[in-house]
Amino acid sequence: MLIGNEPLDLRLTLVDSAQCFHWVERDGRFGAVVDGVPVWLWQDGAGLHAEGDCAPGALRQYLDLDRDYAAIAAEYAYIPAAREAFRLFPGLRVLNQPTWEALIAFILSANNNVTRIRALVRALQEYCGERFEGGLYAFPTPQRLADCGEDELRALKVGYRAPFLIDTARRVRDGFALEALRDMPYAEAHKRLTTLPGVGNKVADCVLLFGCGHTEAFPVDVWVARLLADWFGMIGRSRPAMAREARTRLGMHAGLMQQFLFHAARVGAMTLDDKMR
DNA sequence: GCCCAGGAGATGT
């Protein structure tokens, strides 16, 4: 089934840019369970194709295909580093994941590296997520994760994050309104998210950006902090202060720009010549 | 052995 033919780099968007950690690649196709439905995606000369019972509209939403990225790039073209990052990665898009999936993945991301986050997400899925045809797994449901014991999760090597996962799953199972975060102002949604165990300032911003459609959310991790210091002169300032100033100066789509800069910094694609101001 | 990784929480000031 043909889904679209907008600019899109599947490997970059689903795997290499570290917005999520659960897509698998096999024979040039990318597979995962999206909203409880197993899906395989691939591209050819005609565009993006999908196999699975997933609605095309839902996939377009997930992959952010209805947004005009050229317009976003133009919006930030006055910033040399941003202009270069948008030019380098024309097929990169910022995902709209189910909130629960982003929440669990980014609780696991804390003080961890991308390779190991991927291994932990997979281990968690295999341990207590529903299995589908072709070796695809869903994320565990809040109920299933809430029923896990700390020792069970520690056996999966999640370490000190085990109680965070369990306690956050219990909060969601007991009625924490994840879906309401989408329609809430950014500041209020951020404040509510940080009441969850294992969700601090940065993880909340990742959940809001990658799992709630809040494009102004600007996660500041070690890479982005470095980048803001080196390229934007924000030296010796706290990460929350960096995030606050970035949101204020960059506006509604700050988080989209953040993702392009983050990837450029992480793969070492840009040098210090691309300075701003 | 050390330092690092898409940090958070507790405790101190």
Place this chain on the structure above:
DNA sequence: ACATCTCATGGG
């Protein structure tokens, strides 16, 4: 509000 420490785990 900010500074420091600890928290598992695996790779360089």
